[in-house]
Amino acid sequence: MSESLTLRKAIQLAITTEQLGTDFYMRMERKFSNQDNLKEFFGQMVKDEIAHEAQFKVILKNAPEEEDEQERYELYQFLRATAISEFFKEDHIRKMGDITDAGEALTKALAFEKSTLLFYQAIGDIIGSSDQLDAIIKAERGHVLALMKVIVSDAKFRGLGDNW
Numbered sequence: 001m002s003e004s005l006t007l008r009k010a011i012q013l014a015i016t017t018e019q020l021g022t023d024f025y026m027r028m029e030r031k032f033s034n035q036d037n038l039k040e041f042f043g044q045m046v047k048d049e050i051a052h053e054a055q056f057k058v059i060l061k062n063a064p065e066e067e068d069e070q071e072r073y074e075l076y077q078f079l080r081a082t083a084i085s086e087f088f089k090e091d092h093i094r095k096m097g098d099i100t101d102a103g104e105a106l107t108k109a110l111a112f113e114k115s116t117l118l119f120y121q122a123i124g125d126i127i128g129s130s131d132q133l134d135a136i137i138k139a140e141r142g143h144v145l146a147l148m149k150v151i152v153s154d155a156k157f158r159g160l161g162d163n164w
Helices: 005-031 036-062 071-083 090-100 102-127 129-154
Strands: none
Touching: 005 036, 005 071, 005 102, 005 129, 036 102, 071 102, 102 129
16 A cells, blocks of 8 residues: 555545445355345345445545645554555455355455454544444444354354344
């Protein structure tokens, strides 16, 4: 990731990330269309990613054109560090379409959701409270929690709304 990562570029990266996530989850929804619980989960993730993309576009519209990064140097360094994740690389997401095993799909989804959650929290550190960003972060936490419960417990996946 370039040293010139600005807040606006970070938000644009978040939009691209949501688009890549939509693509990945659509592929997984098709791939696991014969397993209703997984098809439903990945279908809901597609809807969430599309909604998050729209929310980030609102955030981008309201983001300042330029900001003095030196004033909040550590926050920008953390933002840069979180943007380095392999999951933000388009080719990596596209290669994830080669997944054939449901367990691998869920594990990759968890890693992707954790990376995006951390990145979005870093954006939040810079822009402060935002209804749109707060909603996205809350949803990402829910995704991480739901995926983690299934992977750790080896339980049947029953959807994002499962309270376990």
